[in-house]
Amino acid sequence: MDAIELHVNGQKFGVHADPDTPLLYVLRNDLGLKGTRAGCVEGQCLSCTVLIEGRPQTACMVPVGAVAGQNVETVESLVGEGASHPLIDSVLKEQAGQCGYCLAGILMRAKALLDREPAPSRSDIATALDGHLCRCGAHVRILRAIERAVQAGSARA
Amino acid sequence: MTAIASSPSLADNPSCSDWIDLSRDAVVVLKTGKVEIGQGITTALVQIAADELDVAPESIELISGHTALGPLEAGTSSSLSIETGGRAVRLAASAVRAIVLAEAAKLLQAPPESLAVEQGRIIVSGRETDLTYWSLAPSIDLEAQVLDHARPKEPAERRLVGTSMPRIDLKAKAAGAGFIHDIELPGMLHGRVLDPPASGRRLEAFDEAALKTAFPSVQVVRDGSFVGVIAEREELAVRAIERARRLATWSEGFQVPALMREAIAADSAEPEIVVEKGDVTAAEGRTITTEIERPYIAHASIAPSCAIATWRDDTLEIRSHSQAVHDMRAPLAKALGIDAGNVVVIHAAGAGTYGHSGQDDVAYEAALLARTVPRRPVRVLWSRAADFSLAPLGPGAIVRAEAKVDAGGRIAALTIQSQSQAHVSRPGRGGTINLVAAERLAVPMEKGSPPDVPLARGGGADRNAMPLYAIPNVHVSKRILRDLPYRSSALRALGGYANIFAIETLMDDIAASVGADPVAFRLDHLDDARARAVITKAAEMAGWPGPTVQGEALGIGFNQYKNRSAYCAVVARVVCDERVRLTHAWAAVDAGEAINPDGIINQIEGGIIQSASWTLKERVNFDGDAVTTRDWEAYPILSFSETPEIKVSLIVRPELPGLGVGETATGPTAAAIGNAVHRALGIRVRTLPITRDAILAASI
Numbered sequence: 132m133d134a135i136e137l138h139v140n141g142q143k144f145g146v147h148a149d150p151d152t153p154l155l156y157v158l159r160n161d162l163g164l165k166g167t168r169a170g171c172v173e174g175q176c177l178s179c180t181v182l183i184e185g186r187p188q189t190a191c192m193v194p195v196g197a198v199a200g201q202n203v204e205t206v207e208s209l210v211g212e213g214a215s216h217p218l219i220d221s222v223l224k225e226q227a228g229q230c231g232y233c234l235a236g237i238l239m240r241a242k243a244l245l246d247r248e249p250a251p252s253r254s255d256i257a258t259a260l261d262g263h264l265c266r267c268g269a270h271v272r273i274l275r276a277i278e279r280a281v282q283a284g285s286a287r288a
Numbered sequence: 289m290t291a292i293a294s295s296p297s298l299a300d301n302p303s304c305s306d307w308i309d310l311s312r313d314a315v316v317v318l319k320t321g322k323v324e325i326g327q328g329i330t331t332a333l334v335q336i337a338a339d340e341l342d343v344a345p346e347s348i349e350l351i352s353g354h355t356a357l358g359p360l361e362a363g364t365s366s367s368l369s370i371e372t373g374g375r376a377v378r379l380a381a382s383a384v385r386a387i388v389l390a391e392a393a394k395l396l397q398a399p400p401e402s403l404a405v406e407q408g409r410i411i412v413s414g415r416e417t418d419l420t421y422w423s424l425a426p427s428i429d430l431e432a433q434v435l436d437h438a439r440p441k442e443p444a445e446r447r448l449v450g451t452s453m454p455r456i457d458l459k460a461k462a463a464g465a466g467f468i469h470d471i472e473l474p475g476m477l478h479g480r481v482l483d484p485p486a487s488g489r490r491l492e493a494f495d496e497a498a499l500k501t502a503f504p505s506v507q508v509v510r511d512g513s514f515v516g517v518i519a520e521r522e523e524l525a526v527r528a529i530e531r532a533r534r535l536a537t538w539s540e541g542f543q544v545p546a547l548m549r550e551a552i553a554a555d556s557a558e559p560e561i562v563v564e565k566g567d568v569t570a571a572e573g574r575t576i577t578t579e580i581e582r583p584y585i586a587h588a589s590i591a592p593s594c595a596i597a598t599w600r601d602d603t604l605e606i607r608s609h610s611q612a613v614h615d616m617r618a619p620l621a622k623a624l625g626i627d628a629g630n631v632v633v634i635h636a637a638g639a640g641t642y643g644h645s646g647q648d649d650v651a652y653e654a655a656l657l658a659r660t661v662p663r664r665p666v667r668v669l670w671s672r673a674a675d676f677s678l679a680p681l682g683p684g685a686i687v688r689a690e691a692k693v694d695a696g697g698r699i700a701a702l703t704i705q706s707q708s709q710a711h712v713s714r715p716g717r718g719g720t721i722n723l724v725a726a727e728r729l730a731v732p733m734e735k736g737s738p739p740d741v742p743l744a745r746g747g748g749a750d751r752n753a754m755p756l757y758a759i760p761n762v763h764v765s766k767r768i769l770r771d772l773p774y775r776s777s778a779l780r781a782l783g784g785y786a787n788i789f790a791i792e793t794l795m796d797d798i799a800a801s802v803g804a805d806p807v808a809f810r811l812d813h814l815d816d817a818r819a820r821a822v823i824t825k826a827a828e829m830a831g832w833p834g835p836t837v838q839g840e841a842l843g844i845g846f847n848q849y850k851n852r853s854a855y856c857a858v859v860a861r862v863v864c865d866e867r868v869r870l871t872h873a874w875a876a877v878d879a880g881e882a883i884n885p886d887g888i889i890n891q892i893e894g895g896i897i898q899s900a901s902w903t904l905k906e907r908v909n910f911d912g913d914a915v916t917t918r919d920w921e922a923y924p925i926l927s928f929s930e931t932p933e934i935k936v937s938l939i940v941r942p943e944l945p946g947l948g949v950g951e952t953a954t955g956p957t958a959a960a961i962g963n964a965v966h967r968a969l970g971i972r973v974r975t976l977p978i979t980r981d982a983i984l985a986a987s988i
Contacts, residue, residue: 152523160522165470170372170590171672172526178579178590206463220460226454229894229960230326231461232590232639238462260928264920266590267326267640268897270931272890 135199139164140208150196155179158196158205166206167233176264180236181205187243206235209242217283218242218276227276229267237263241277249284254283291947293440294470297321299973301359303389304437305430307380308337313422314408316348318381321361322373323353324457325611326640328887328949329369331455333377334488335883340381340441342405345456353613353635363612363714365643365778366746367853367948370883373948376434378659383437384421384430391428392419422712427803440805443881443942450942452886457637467638468594468609476520476596479657480529482515483674485538486914487775488722491515504533509660512730512961518666541912544773546685548581551553552707557761559705562743562750566761571701573692576801578794580689581975582786584908585682586675586923587779591639593646593670597654599662604632604655610647612714619715620652621734623726624659624781641670642898644777646670646679648715652723660703676923677915678724681707681908682779685749687790692761693813697802699813701761704753704790706783709769709776710740711748712915722774738753740768745852752784752955756848757813780898781954784849788955789903789962789976792845796963797972806844806963807832818878819848820940822857823877825937830859841866843964845956849948854879857951858896860960861932862967870900870932870961875953877936888937888949896934901926903958905977 134145137153140164146161155172158181167190169200170178174192182192182204209216218238221227228234237260244259251259256277265273301307301321324330330350338345351358361373385405392410393400395416404411410419443450457543460466472812484490491513492522499508499517506528507518515532519525545551546885571667596607604626610616612631621628633651641647650670670678683709692701715722720736727735741748749766766783779785795933799809807827814820826832834842844859861872873896880889903923909916917923958976965983973986 148521149523152521156523158519160472161468163472165465165472168590169469171920172592173672173919175672176590178679210459210463218926219459219463221461223454226452226458228326228455228458228462228891229328229890230590230638230640231466233457234462244456252930257928257931259442262591262674263928264925266642266898267923268894268901268926268927269890270897270928271893271934274928274931280929 135195136200137203138200139203140205142268145197149193151194153195154192154195154198155190158190164205164207168224168232176242177262178233178236180239182243185243185246187240204239206238209238216242217280221279221283223275225272225276225279227269229269233263233265237273239240241280244282245281250281253278292379292435294435295361295372295375295379295680297361297372298379298434299919302433302435303431304380304384304434306359307377308430310421310425310430311526315349316343316347317351318349318377319357320373320377321353323611323613323635324637326363327891328455328884329364330457330755330849330889332455332883333374333522334449334456335453336374337381338866339446340378341385343408345448345453345932347408355614355617355680356632360614363615365611367849367950367952370946370948372788374883378437382440383432383434385426385898386437386439386604387432388421388424391424395419403461406774407876411912422548422656432713435634449883452884452916467591468607468638469591469609471596471636473596473598476665476667477518477520477661478525479516479518479654479666479668479718480525481653481668481725482529482532482536483671483678484513484728487539487678488773488913489541491536495535498535502531502640507660508698509657511656512732513549513668513727513728514656516653518657520659535967542915543912544910547647549686552686552769553769557767558763558977559767561765563754563762563764567765568701568703568761569896570762571692571943573694573700574796575690576798577688577690578790578797579973580687580786580790580793581847582685582789583976584684584774585902585906586908587642587645587679588915588925589639589641589645589675592652592672593675594638595657595669596665597651598665599658602626606631606633606651606655607636608633608647608651608794609636610645610651610952611641612648613713616648616651620655621722623652623721623723641684643779644680644712644714646675649679653725656725673918675847676918677848680713680775680777683711683776684788685783687786688853689790689794692797693798693802694826697797697804699757702755702759703763704787705765705767706749706753706787707767707769708783709772709774710738711776711778711782712741713738713777714981735772736881740766747783750781751782751787751850752847752855753787754851756816756819756851758815760811772880778798781951784847784951784955785958788845788847790958792956793974796966805833810846818855819846821939822846822855822876822878825939826857826859826874829874829876829935829937830861831861834861839968841964841967842962843960844964845959847955849952852953854949856892856956858953859954859962860957860964862961862964862968864965868904868965868978869930871905872933873957875936876939877943877949877952879947879949880941881946882940883946885940888938891949892936892953893934896925896952896957897931900956900961901955903961903977904979907946907977
């Protein structure tokens with residue numbers, strides 16, 4: 132089995148896995164990037180959302196062979212060495228979580244939104260997050276945290 | 289010296305050393321049996337301990353839910369962790385501080401009142417000394433009894449408690465390896481288990497040979513109708529179990545009356561009287577009745593149930609996100625035929641589960657698989673379908689409430705009966721095993737039928753069935769159904785959700801019938817000042833009674849959780865167009881002392897949103913004995929676009945004991961929504977959830 136070349140968070144990896152293996156398991160078990168959460172593993176809860184070439188996709192539904200050579204971003208990219216992404220700071224400032232299991236996927240969706248649209252309205256944000264399931268009811272804080280990140284972004288610009 | 293109120297957690301763990309260890313320099317090891325389930329308890333316990341000890345919260349290392357290293361405490365449930373576990377930590381930490389200061393006073397030959405502690409260092413008359421907790425640790429006896437030395441600070445002396453310290457665990461949970469699912473033990477293998485279509489079904493045929501041929505590197509474990517696989521790679525275990533599904537034929541299910549009303553009527557259960565106050569039959573007045581129906585509700589945790597088990601000779605180590613790490617040992621051991629003393633359970637955080645879901649079941653299944661590969665840890669995850677269909681559900685219920693209203697418009701009598709399956713059936717309760725896979729073994733283990741929770745422990749089906757209102761004659765009963773095949777157990781607030789929905793629905797109906805304002809009518813029937821204060825505050829925040837517009841209105845709901853815990857009033861604003869939209873919720877809460885105000889507000893917000901989701905959207909459906917709502921498409925929950933604006937106001941009383949807040953918003957939110965819909969449309973919906981179909985059905 133030839134190695135599959137993966138570009139994850141700006142780093143290159145060679146992975147020996149069946150190309151049909153869901154990206155989710157390769158990220159978590161081969162690359163040790165545990166931040167991408169396994170939720171329903173049926174593409175419905177969106178907790179495993181990562182960015183592939185900048186577009187949000189559920190890592191449980193994407194075969195690893197299909198993303199060879201493409202840029203994959205996971206939630207770990209938001210907390211690299213040095214400063215965290217404003218989205219992380221905002222989530223912590225707003226204490227925008229309870230159990231926190233849904234946050235990694237939501238953060239990646241929010242990053243894709245902010246990369247595309249730096250000044251989304253609250254309803255744009257809510258619409259973008261529809262489909263992401265949060266069971267604890269941290270919704271109000273999560274929306275507020277993303278609004279805070281938007282403001283932090285516009286303050287810097 | 290006045291006696292200090294103790295905590296039940298201290299009864300089994302009376303020594304300072306049960307709670308605190310100072311043997312590592314500059315580190316306070318704080319031990320607790322309570323566990324983090326997303327509610328922020330570990331942060332609150334660190335705050336309490338750091339405050340009493342005068343150390344930085346960062347110097348505290350927590351051991352939480354470790355059956356070998358930590359104190360044996362009751363499970364993390366029923367909104368009791370602050371009230372019991374928090375109290376024990378406060379007393380233990382204060383006792384350690386007092387013991388250390390007594391020793392320091394001796395060494396320094398200084399009067400004890402001249403001593404203080406800063407960051408763990410002893411200060412005498414404002415000057416630093418060489419002495420610290422850690423330098424003194426070898427010369428003090430932490431085996432001393434907590435209650436002999438406890439001297440908790442006065443409210444005014446606390447610095448950390450009462451502040452909104454950020455959660456200690458949130459960053460790892462947002463973007464790191466913060467969960468049990470992320471633990472990688474050396475040599476760990478991946479397991480998966482074959483799901484039956486319903487918990488009681490058995491395998492009629494299974495082509496094990498075909499599975500082994502297709503997956504030669506996968507180990508197949510079988511015991512009767514229990515089938516599991518173990519693989520080196522996770523995706524291989526997943527693929528093997530998918531194939532196994534197609535190679536299995538299960539026994540047929542059986543029919544159950546499709547309507548809960550019929551199933552409940554047909555059940556052989558007898559009613560039990562819970563409370564009799566005065567004489568409801570002798571009371572006179574006009575009768576007003578309501579009967580509400582609550583469906584079965586899924587815990588619907590976002591994460592799959594997960595456990596890691598490792599066998600070494602005949603001892604078993606389990607990593608689990610169970611809320612009852614101590615209590616699960618005995619039933620696990622019994623189901624595995626070993627001594628409970630040979631089971632160690634170590635808690636690791638999962639996603640929120642809001643009660644007893646599949647956490648304990650999956651731990652047993654991991655143990656069954658791991659037993660075939662000694663010394664290798666085996667990690668098992670449940671499928672989404674298993675979490676919906678095999679885990680216990682919050683039981684459906686019918687609650688009937690009947691009031692007699694006298695000529696003066698006051699409630700003279702109230703009779704209430706709550707009917708449902710038992711609300712708590714955690715493994716071990718009443719000597720039962722209740723681990724779902726144990727029923728599928730070649731020699732199946734009896735599931736057993738534990739008793740419902742007695743009112744003395746907060747009640748189960750009858751939780752919050754006793755109204756807090758001043759009513760001279762009250763009769764409360766419950767009927768615990770025994771014949772239904774569904775697995776039911778604890779879901780946030782237990783019977784309190786349906787009972788408060790029923791009582792508060794009736795309160796509004798009575799108020800309407802006597803031409804009274806719902807808020808004023810409640811206040812007229814309440815003597816408890818704290819109850820009155822939260823209702824008054826919530827109404828004020830919402831601008832009660834609000835404008836009268838067709839299709840839009842405010843509604844109110846209130847409870848004191850378990851009639852002894854936190855007070856909560858919720859006002860909901862709904863807009864009813866093609867469906868019911870909850871646009872705003874205002875809540876006023878009195879939980880006594882607030883350890884972490886933002887943590888309380890977070891819990892209340894979450895309680896409101898989860899209850900709104902149950903109340904507006906959620907219903908588990910069945911076909912006979914089998915759950916048919918097996919994925920998120922079939923079981924939608926409240927979305928981000930449907931999220932209301934929420935304002936929470938805390939009435940803080942630092943001098944009163946801190947009360948748990950995880951469940952107090954659940955019942956009032958449902959009632960507030962139902963009452964708002966009634967005021968908006970003039971339609972009383974008594975069957976939950978309040979969907980468009982339910983409104984149409986209620987309007988004819």
